[in-house]
Amino acid sequence: MKHRASRLILLLVLGACSGDRAPLIATDVAVSKPKPGMRVAAGYITLSNNTTETITITRVTSPEFKSVEMHESILEDGISRMYPLDEVTIPAGQNVAFEPGGKHLMLMNPTSDADSATLEFYADNVLLLSVNATFAD
Amino acid sequence: MGPRNTFIAIVAVGAIGTGAWLSSMVMQPAPRLQTATVLPAPSELPEFSLVDQNRLSIGRDYFEGHWNLVFFGFTHCPDICPLTLQVLANAKRQLAADGQQPLPRIVLVSVDPERDTPEVMSQYVRYFGDDNIGITGTLDEIRKLTGGLGIFFEKSGLDEVDYSVDHSAVVIVINPRGQFHALFGAPHEAGNFVHDLPIIMGGR
Numbered sequence: 001m002k003h004r005a006s007r008l009i010l011l012l013v014l015g016a017c018s019g020d021r022a023p024l025i026a027t028d029v030a031v032s033k034p035k036p037g038m039r040v041a042a043g044y045i046t047l048s049n050n051t052t053e054t055i056t057i058t059r060v061t062s063p064e065f066k067s068v069e070m071h072e073s074i075l076e077d078g079i080s081r082m083y084p085l086d087e088v089t090i091p092a093g094q095n096v097a098f099e100p101g102g103k104h105l106m107l108m109n110p111t112s113d114a115d116s117a118t119l120e121f122y123a124d125n126v127l128l129l130s131v132n133a134t135f136a137d
Numbered sequence: 138m139g140p141r142n143t144f145i146a147i148v149a150v151g152a153i154g155t156g157a158w159l160s161s162m163v164m165q166p167a168p169r170l171q172t173a174t175v176l177p178a179p180s181e182l183p184e185f186s187l188v189d190q191n192r193l194s195i196g197r198d199y200f201e202g203h204w205n206l207v208f209f210g211f212t213h214c215p216d217i218c219p220l221t222l223q224v225l226a227n228a229k230r231q232l233a234a235d236g237q238q239p240l241p242r243i244v245l246v247s248v249d250p251e252r253d254t255p256e257v258m259s260q261y262v263r264y265f266g267d268d269n270i271g272i273t274g275t276l277d278e279i280r281k282l283t284g285g286l287g288i289f290f291e292k293s294g295l296d297e298v299d300y301s302v303d304h305s306a307v308v309i310v311i312n313p314r315g316q317f318h319a320l321f322g323a324p325h326e327a328g329n330f331v332h333d334l335p336i337i338m339g340g341r
Binding site: 032035036037038039040041042071073075078079080081082084100101104106107108 | 219
């Protein structure tokens with residue numbers, strides 16, 4: 001894990017030195033507004049790995065929520081099941097979509113009445129991406 | 138061509154035209170269901186005693202007098218449940234815009250009565266439409282209803298507070314006689330309901 005993190009840090013440093021690109025690119029960012037009386041919301045995003053190394057997202061945080069988990073909804077034989085994901089791997093140059101009915105972020109216990117949330121993606125303890133999303137229905 | 142022959146020709150053309158029109162009416166295939174399955178014979182609901190979002194005690198006759206789209210889920214579900222309720226709300230809105238009468242009621246039956254009190258259900262279901270209904274109650278009584286409809290649900294995850302519930306994702310259609318009439322399998326799309334519900338509710 002340390003090896004993986006150090007390679008990523010190296011990439012980030014190299015990227016910064018060369019004025020190069022961000023390691024992760026976010027598109028299709030959406031956070032559902034917590035429903036009335038509810039303490040949960042769903043976050044959706046497409047992450048593109050903009051490096052030549054595999055990136056493994058191990059943690060997601062948001063200042064507007066007490067906790068954030070990566071989950072996956074799966075339909076098996078007509079049964080909707082939800083599994084927590086410890087990590088999500090994005091191969092070099094490829095995308096991973098967090099989208100309705102599939103992988104998604106479960107944002108729990110809002111800490112404010114904000115109308116938007118910042119999503120922070122980490123590989124181990126390295127912050128790779130911070131992106132803001134206005135709540136949508 | 139004499140007047141008599143002209144008359145015969147007109148009658149013949151008229152007869153052929155009428156025949157073609159009649160056969161097109163008779164031969165017109167009945168509208169086909171896109172995704173829904175209608176039960177060969179509607180089945181009676183089991184007896185149960187639950188409460189709606191207004192704390193009104195309800196039994197199986199609660200469904201009578203309306204077409205009902207019934208989904209089994211829970212309010213702490215961040216993804217599939219709100220998505221499904223939104224699909225049903227969108228379908229109902231489209232059916233209303235198409236002039237469909239009657240319109241179905243959208244009903245959420247909780248599979249998580251520990252957290253889904255009538256108050257929680259009320260706030261939640263109304264978010265997706267003022268007329269929506271939320272049903273909850275004791276676990277035993279919910280199991281009576283789900284058991285009779287072949288609906289599966291099971292608590293998952295070890296966290297006592299932030300647990301999840303696995304559940305059947307099917308949408309059940311209950312007819313105005315209060316009988317289990319048809320079902321829509323997941324994944325759900327509004328277009329499937331918009332296409333199939335008028336056929337089901339029209340009895341075609």
